[in-house]
Each structure stands twice: as structure tokens, then as C-alpha cells.
Amino acid sequence: MNSCLIYIGELYFAISQGKPLKDPTKIAYVEYSGSTLNQQGDVAACLRTPQMNFVEQQLYFPGVTFFQGMCLKDVCSAKALTSIKKEYAELLSLAFKTTITPEQFDFVQYPVEKPSTDNYGFIIISLILAFLLLLTLASFFMTAFKSKSKISNKISQEQYDSNAQSHLINKNQILINKKNEEERLYEKLQDNLEDKRILNQTEKNQEIESKSTLKRIINCWNLKQNLQKTFDVTVRNSDLTAFDCIRTLSFMQVVLGHCFLINLSYYSNFNDFDIVQKEPFTLFILGCFYSVDVFFMLGGFFLAYVVADPKVSQNFQVKNFLKMLLSYFLAVVNRLSRILPTYFIAIYIIWQYLSQIGQSPTWSQVELFSGVCDEDKWKKILFIDNLYDQPINCVVWTWYLSNDMQMFVFSLILMVIYANNKIIGKIFIYVALGVFIGLAIHYAYEYEILIVSQLSAMLNPHWNDFYFKPWCRIPPYLLGLLFGVFYKEYQIEKQQDNSSKKSSLLMKISHYMRETFVKWISYSLGLAIILYLIFGPRPLQMNGIDYWNQNVQHFIYGISRILYSFGIILVLLPSVCGSKDLIVKTMSSSIFQFASKLTFQGYLYHYAILTYSLWTFYDSMYLDIQNIFSLYVSQVPIILLISFIFYVLIELPLNNTANIIFSRNIKKKQIEKEEINKQNHQGIN
Structure with missing residues (x-):
């Protein structure tokens, strides 16, 4: 006869007759199992006890499911209990004083194995999330590079202007007696500075106009800008x-x-x-x-x-x-x-x-x-x-x-x-x-x-x-x-x-x-x-x-x-x-x-x-x-x-x-x- 069925039968008979329990596994059942529906008992203590395993019992009634944790001897795993569902249904019917059919309950082993990640759904969502993370990182580095480039250009422009001004001062000192020529050089240099400013602005405008759609899309994941938009509560109407x-x-x-x-x-x-x-x-x-x-x-x-x-x-x-x-x-x-x-x-x-x-x-x-x-x-x-x-x-x-x-x-x-x-x-x-x-x-x-x-x-x-x-x-x-x-x-x-x-x-x-x-x-x-x-x-x-x-x-x-x-x-x-x-x-x-x-x-x-x-x-x-x-x-x-x-x-x-x-x-x-x-x-x- 099934060893799990014998164990369950002896356990139920001893509890129903109020007889003292001497078997440590049966004592553990009483101490660590849930005492009523929707109670788990002491799961950790059950799993620490030798020869014991924890099984979740699920009972199905119209419109509702009830749960009860059971600390049982390891011969009564969820698989073993499932093999004796017909006999177990009779015990449940006695306990609930109503007819319980095998279709009205199931057993789940605890702890359970995690669902497999070896499927197309898990791979698809993982790749999508990885791609979105990559876009966020790309936007960060693109913004950082752009900021660094702007700073570098600003420093270069300031150095250029400073050198130009120094050059003018030196020219004034060296060519102090050549006033007309000095004025012509000065005006020419100023014209060059203005041309340089216009050229820089034109290049900037061309950069804005030629900015690629790809860069704009990557910039959509700019974390700093998105945080600013999130906290911006400006309203139009x-x-x-x-x-x-x-x-x-x-x-x-x-x-x-x-x-x-x-x-x-x-x-x-x-x-x-x-x-x-x-x-x-x-x-x-x-x-x-x-x-x-x-x-x-x-x-x-x-x-x-x-x-x-x-x-x-x-x-x-x-x-x-x-x-x-x-x-x-x-x-x-x-x-x-x-x-x-x-x-x-x-x-x-x-x-x-x-x-x-x-x-x-x-x-x-x-x-x-x-x-x-x-x-x-x-x-x-x-x-x-x-x-x-x-x-x-x-x-x-x-x-x-x-x-x-x-x-x-x-x-x-x-x-x-x-x-x-x-x-x-x-x-x-x-x-x-x-x-x-x-x-x-x-x-x-x-x-x-x-x-x-x-x-x-x-x-x-x-x-x-x-x-x-x-x-x-x-x-x-x-x-x-x-x-x-x-x-x-x-x-x-x-x-x-x-x-x-x-x-x-x-x-x-x-x-x-x-x-x-x-x-x-x-x-x-x-x-x-x-x-x-x-x-x-x-x-x-x-x-x-x-x-x-x-x-x-x-x-x-x-x-x-x-x-x-x-x-x-x-x-x-x-x-x-x-x-x-x-x-x-x-x-x-x-x-x-x-x-x-x-x-x-x-x-x-x-x-x-x-x-x-x-x-x-x-x-x-x-x-x-x-x-x-x-x-x-x-x-x-x-x-x-x-x-x-x-x-x-x-x-x-x-x-x-x-x-x-x-x-x-x-x-x-x-x-x-x-x-x-x-x-x-x-x-x-």
C-alpha cells in the first residue's frame, strides 16, 4: 500500500481520536501546519525539521479558493498526495462533513521551481529593455560629449579673442607713429572678428538644421531632460x-x-x-x-x-x-x-x-x-x-x-x-x-x-x-x-x-x-x-x-x-x-x-x-x-x-x-x- 496513504490515515485517525502523538513527524504536522483554512503555519520551522516537507493544499469552492499549509513527512510530497487524491477526498469529506471530490482540491510543493526563462517571450522583453537602457546610455554620452565640445569651443573662442586683442595692443605700441596704417589694420581685424562671429553662428544654424533624426530619437531618452519635463507643471490652459x-x-x-x-x-x-x-x-x-x-x-x-x-x-x-x-x-x-x-x-x-x-x-x-x-x-x-x-x-x-x-x-x-x-x-x-x-x-x-x-x-x-x-x-x-x-x-x-x-x-x-x-x-x-x-x-x-x-x-x-x-x-x-x-x-x-x-x-x-x-x-x-x-x-x-x-x-x-x-x-x-x-x-x- 502507498506509504503516504498509510501515514495520512494514521495521522488523521490519531488526531480524530484525540490520541497522543509520539512520532516526531506527526508532532511536527500538528505544530507547524496551518490550523484552519487560509493559514500556513510555521513554514520555516517545518523545512528545518528532518524528514519533513511543506505542501500547500488548495481547495476550490464556487467563486473562491482556500489555502492551507501542511507540514508532512517527506514521503508525502505534492506528487505523492496527488496520486492518492481519491482516498484523500474521502478524508476531506469527513473533515468538512460534506462531499469533496478530487476535482475540488490540488497540492503544490513548496518551494516551487521558478518558471523557465528559456522562451521567446522572456527573450523578447529582455532584449527590448536592454535596448531601451542602451538608448538611455547613448543619450547620456551624446549629451556629455556635446557639452564638452561646447566648452572646448568656448575656450578656443576666448583664447582667439584674447590673442587678437593682444595683437592689437602690440601693434599700437610698435606702430605708434604709423597711425593711418594702424587704423586700417585695426578695422580689418575687427572685420575679421565679426566675420568669425557670423561664421560661427552660421555653422551653428547649419548644425541645427542638419541634425539627424537618429540623434533626435536618441535624445528622446535624455534622462535629465525627461526628469525636467516630468517635474514641469506649466499649463497651457x-x-x-x-x-x-x-x-x-x-x-x-x-x-x-x-x-x-x-x-x-x-x-x-x-x-x-x-x-x-x-x-x-x-x-x-x-x-x-x-x-x-x-x-x-x-x-x-x-x-x-x-x-x-x-x-x-x-x-x-x-x-x-x-x-x-x-x-x-x-x-x-x-x-x-x-x-x-x-x-x-x-x-x-x-x-x-x-x-x-x-x-x-x-x-x-x-x-x-x-x-x-x-x-x-x-x-x-x-x-x-x-x-x-x-x-x-x-x-x-x-x-x-x-x-x-x-x-x-x-x-x-x-x-x-x-x-x-x-x-x-x-x-x-x-x-x-x-x-x-x-x-x-x-x-x-x-x-x-x-x-x-x-x-x-x-x-x-x-x-x-x-x-x-x-x-x-x-x-x-x-x-x-x-x-x-x-x-x-x-x-x-x-x-x-x-x-x-x-x-x-x-x-x-x-x-x-x-x-x-x-x-x-x-x-x-x-x-x-x-x-x-x-x-x-x-x-x-x-x-x-x-x-x-x-x-x-x-x-x-x-x-x-x-x-x-x-x-x-x-x-x-x-x-x-x-x-x-x-x-x-x-x-x-x-x-x-x-x-x-x-x-x-x-x-x-x-x-x-x-x-x-x-x-x-x-x-x-x-x-x-x-x-x-x-x-x-x-x-x-x-x-x-x-x-x-x-x-x-x-x-x-x-x-x-x-x-x-x-x-x-x-x-x-x-x-x-x-x-x-x-x-x-x-x-x-
Whole structure:
């Protein structure tokens, strides 16, 4: 008979009968194993004990996995236990007093072997990161050489000028009686000095003009310049600085919501969960998931803000059809160039590196977390993973980017219509907004999604069919699109002659916003909508899902996301209309302008950081609001630090490169060139 089965049988019988244990290996099991689910016991002491090994037991129940560490005699390795799963299932059934099947549990040996690095994915991301590091070093040495060359040239020029002056003095002393000849020599020498200065300036201008694209691209990785850009919080439009506050706070909300959900995977106080669920602050945590809709709204706003500009919209005129198609294509490619490279790198880092940099009894969860990208990564990179019926697994939180890209492509069509006819364009946006709001309400009814909390909605079997689908999530994006169109029209009208008739919607609203009372109504109403959507379900939380009519819940859930976005717009409205009150000044703080730059990298990596942190713990967490918030406060600085590193070393250099490729700075360079030529002309005259 299997020696492991005999050992397990004797161990279970002795413990169930309460008999004293004399075998040191059985005593070690009692002392060093986890005493209940989601407990590991003393892993280090177990591994120090002769003849013992540590095995992680994983139990699968609907919607949740439980873990328990077992310190067993070395004949009972994970492989040996797997060979007796049928018999072991009978023992588990006796222990849990319910039927446990062999499919409901597994064993993992600890410590486990690291995943292999001998694969194309690991090699690809390693080469990419090595290449980016090489560019950073090349930029450093190129800048250092250029600075040294400038210093050398400056010293040479000073020596030349000094020698020239000395030469003039000597000439004056030697040829003091030859005044006319001395004056001619002096004038000639001065002319030579001026010619030399003009020649140097001309060579400098030629150097600027002939600077190669390769050098400009390498200079995109200039660490000093990128650090200066990162900390530079100069703004072009002070009316929009409050958006950085909203972006930053929404990102912080996303992190808080994910911190709570991730830690639900490994906590110890199962019996207290109903108590935790009914805490008021739990509603705030679950309400954090509305923050994604704020990102959608902001995406639509800035798309309209850019395309509705007359200088840009003229590229989308249908009268020049080929130019319109090319402009549309380039706009999509430009958008991809801002997102895809850093997104690609993030996926590959999480896929290949995350599982290599830690160890714990539950580390197999990290390997599973990163390993699901083996098959699904191409769906992510093509921004189509949210369109499949299967659940999203590979870097699951980035479903937002797929939706955002799909919404961008669709909304850009609406903006092309607007560029050709403003009235018809607005009508199309209104119609699209109404249609997709109707679809969201329809699917909320069809899938019977309730609003008691986001957590209960996630347990709905049709969660994937609603939450991840662009046709259910696009209304906030279209609302932002309308907001951006109105703001651009308002901005254009402000720049026109004051005698012209003021007719844009925001221009009319801005007149009312001059009254303090109206501004406070906007702030208060926006905040009231936001708080109601978060804390309004409190009666349902306390009294159960049947406390409100379920049809009413379906309807509210269907419109809740666009309502939340509308509340955010009301909060932003005074700032957009030019108010400089205390709230606007606070929201326009430079700390938000700096932090908002890190939000994209933070969004890409925060979930992986939280997951890594969870599964490196040897003991499960006692789940309550205080512990969740304490963990959140400790992890946010780490997330921001890693975001800062990736922003400076990867995102910003790649964006600099995209600017060169798409020639967004041609006009700026042309102005600089004209200014240099103007200075040269003045110098010659």
C-alpha cells in the first residue's frame, strides 16, 4: 500500500481520536501546519525539521479558493498526495462533513521551481529593455560629449579673442607713429572678428538644421531632460488644470477598489464577511469602480477638444476625401503610438518577470496570474479581448484600454461628421448617446443586474456580458465628447471679437457662473449625484436586495455610470467656465498636475503590484476596513514610485519619439528657425 496513504490515515485517525502523538513527524504536522483554512503555519520551522516537507493544499469552492499549509513527512510530497487524491477526498469529506471530490482540491510543493526563462517571450522583453537602457546610455554620452565640445569651443573662442586683442595692443605700441596704417589694420581685424562671429553662428544654424533624426530619437531618452519635463507643471490652459485633480483622484479610487477585491482572495475571518459587507465604508470602496467611467468621460472630452479645433477639423473635410481618410487613419495610428508600446512592455513584464521575483507557499497563484497571458496576450495587444464571450484573464484590469480604443475609433467618426457640419455632428452624438444609454438599460434588465453593491453585481453570471462590453460602457465617453465640443466652441467664441453675439451653450452658462450662488449649486448638485450613487444603496445593503423594486434597480444600474460622469462634469463646470475660487485653486494644485502624469503607468502596473504583495504574504489577512485602508496607504507610495520610474524611462521617451515621427513639433522648430534667421539678419545689418 502507498506509504503516504498509510501515514495520512494514521495521522488523521490519531488526531480524530484525540490520541497522543509520539512520532516526531506527526508532532511536527500538528505544530507547524496551518490550523484552519487560509493559514500556513510555521513554514520555516517545518523545512528545518528532518524528514519533513511543506505542501500547500488548495481547495476550490464556487467563486473562491482556500489555502492551507501542511507540514508532512517527506514521503508525502505534492506528487505523492496527488496520486492518492481519491482516498484523500474521502478524508476531506469527513473533515468538512460534506462531499469533496478530487476535482475540488490540488497540492503544490513548496518551494516551487521558478518558471523557465528559456522562451521567446522572456527573450523578447529582455532584449527590448536592454535596448531601451542602451538608448538611455547613448543619450547620456551624446549629451556629455556635446557639452564638452561646447566648452572646448568656448575656450578656443576666448583664447582667439584674447590673442587678437593682444595683437592689437602690440601693434599700437610698435606702430605708434604709423597711425593711418594702424587704423586700417585695426578695422580689418575687427572685420575679421565679426566675420568669425557670423561664421560661427552660421555653422551653428547649419548644425541645427542638419541634425539627424537618429540623434533626435536618441535624445528622446535624455534622462535629465525627461526628469525636467516630468517635474514641469506649466499649463497651457488654466481652465483645464482641475481635470488633473479628477484624473488623479479617480486613479486613487481604482487602486483602493482593487486593493479590497484582491485581498478577498486570501483572508482569514470568513464568518465576519457579512459584517464587513454591511459597513458604510464598504459602499465607498465598491463605488470606486465608477472611477473608470470618469476616465472614459475624460477620453471623450479631450478627443473632441483636439478635433473640434478649426486647425485640426479642416483635415477631416469630406470635400478632400482622400485627405480625410488619411487624417482619420493617422489619428488612430497616433493614438496607438501613445498607448501600444508601453502597453506591450507592461504585458510582457507582467507575463515574464513577475513570477520570477518572489516566493511563498501560495506563489503558484502569481504564476497562474501571469501565466494566463500565454494564450491571450495577442487579444490584449489588438484591443479586442473584451469582445469575446470568455472571461478576460490576461492582465484583466486593462479591459479599460480595449474599450477606450474602440470608443476612440467610433467617436472619431462622429467628430468627422461634426468637422463637416457642426449641427448634424451634434445630432449624431446626441442620437448615439441616447441609443447606447438605452442599450445599457436594456441589458441591465435582461441580465437582471441589481445595484445593492458592485460586489453582488460581479457575482451575476452575465457580469462579463455587461461590464466589459463597449456598447454598455460608452455613454460616459459620448457625454465627454459633447462636453468637449461645447467647451471648444466656448473657447473659440471667447477669442473672437467681444462685439460678436455670444450664443454657445457654455458661454451662456459662464455668465451665470459669475454668481457665487450658481457655482455652489453646480458643486453641490454634482457632489450630491456622486454621493447618492455611492451611498444610496445603503438601505439595500442593510435590508437585502428585495428592499427596493428590482425593476427600479435595473433602471438605475443602467443609467448610473453616465449619471456619475455627469456629476463629475458639474463639479468641473465652474473651472471650465473660468472660475478661480478656492475649490478650483485646490483642484488646480501642482501636485495633481504632477501625479496625473503617472496615472497611465500606475494603471498598467498597480494591479500586478497589489497581487504580488498579496501572494508574498505567508499568512492570510484579517479582513476589515481598517486593515484594508492601512494596506492601501502603504502600497500607494510604492505604486507611484514604480509608475514614476516607468514614466521617465519608458513612457515619456516613447512619447517624445512619437512626437518626432508625427512631426508635432514642426511648427515650433520653424518658429525657432525664423527667430534665428531674424537674429542673424539683425547682426549682419
